[in-house]
Amino acid sequence: MLWDTAGQEEFDAITKAYYRGAQACVLVFSTTDRESFKAIPAWKQKVVTEVGDIPTVLVQNKIDLLDDSCIKNEEAEALAKKLKVRFYRASVKEDLNVSEVFKYLADKYLQKLKQQTAEDSEVLHISSNKIGVFNTAGGSHSNQNSSTLNGGDVINLKPNKQRTKKNRSPFSNCSIP
Numbered sequence: 001m002l003w004d005t006a007g008q009e010e011f012d013a014i015t016k017a018y019y020r021g022a023q024a025c026v027l028v029f030s031t032t033d034r035e036s037f038k039a040i041p042a043w044k045q046k047v048v049t050e051v052g053d054i055p056t057v058l059v060q061n062k063i064d065l066l067d068d069s070c071i072k073n074e075e076a077e078a079l080a081k082k083l084k085v086r087f088y089r090a091s092v093k094e095d096l097n098v099s100e101v102f103k104y105l106a107d108k109y110l111q112k113l114k115q116q117t118a119e120d121s122e123v124l125h126i127s128s129n130k131i132g133v134f135n136t137a138g139g140s141h142s143n144q145n146s147s148t149l150n151g152g153d154v155i156n157l158k159p160n161k162q163r164t165k166k167n168r169s170p171f172s173n174c175s176i177p
């Protein structure tokens with residue numbers, strides 16, 4: 001699902017709600033609009049603040065209009081380097097490099113997802129080895145050393161004698177006049 005947010009600052013509060021939860025980001029500026037280029041670092045920061053470090057690309061659109069360009073090639077490349085994102089030159093009008101952008105992001109996202117899944121199962125494996133055995137029997141095992149039951153940690157749970165002795169019936173203090 002793609003969300004095309006409005007670039008204008010007056011829509012900031014609204015657009016935030018659109019990219020919250022995003023899994024990838026395309027930062028686009030126009031070859032013929034220097035302001036859109038200058039706004040890129042702020043946009044990157046806004047996205048990072050809202051959703052963290054997600055797969056992101058920088059795209060210079062409208063390269064069919066290179067003759068009217070107001071951004072030098074080196075400037076755009078330097079910005080991509082500074083922001084640590086891949087840089088594409090594209091033309092939506094000429095259908096140049098459009099699918100490449102989305103293919104790269106989809107690959108990056110899947111890689112991240114696989115890595116995350118692997119890390120999660122690793123955490124699950126480690127923590128499952130550390131789950132304590134809750135022994136509620138309070139009987140023959142209760143004095144056993146923790147390392148002797150099931151080879152792991154044993155936490156003995158005993159009923160609180162004081163409380164159970166006192167108010168055996170929840171209605172003991174109630175009476176009907």
Ligand SMILES: Nc1nc2c(ncn2[C@@H]2O[C@H](COP(=O)(O)OP(=O)(O)OP(=O)(O)O)[C@@H](O)[C@H]2O)c(=O)[nH]1
Pocket residue numbers: 004005006007008061062063064065090091092093094
């Ligand atoms: N020559 C050329 N024109 C393009 C290209 N991509 C978009 N345009 C034109 O640029 C204008 C702006 O396109 P939009 O898609 O509205 O740009 P936007 O950045 O989403 O603008 P907002 O919706 O105001 O944020 C339109 O007239 C498009 O037809 C391109 O690659 N080359």
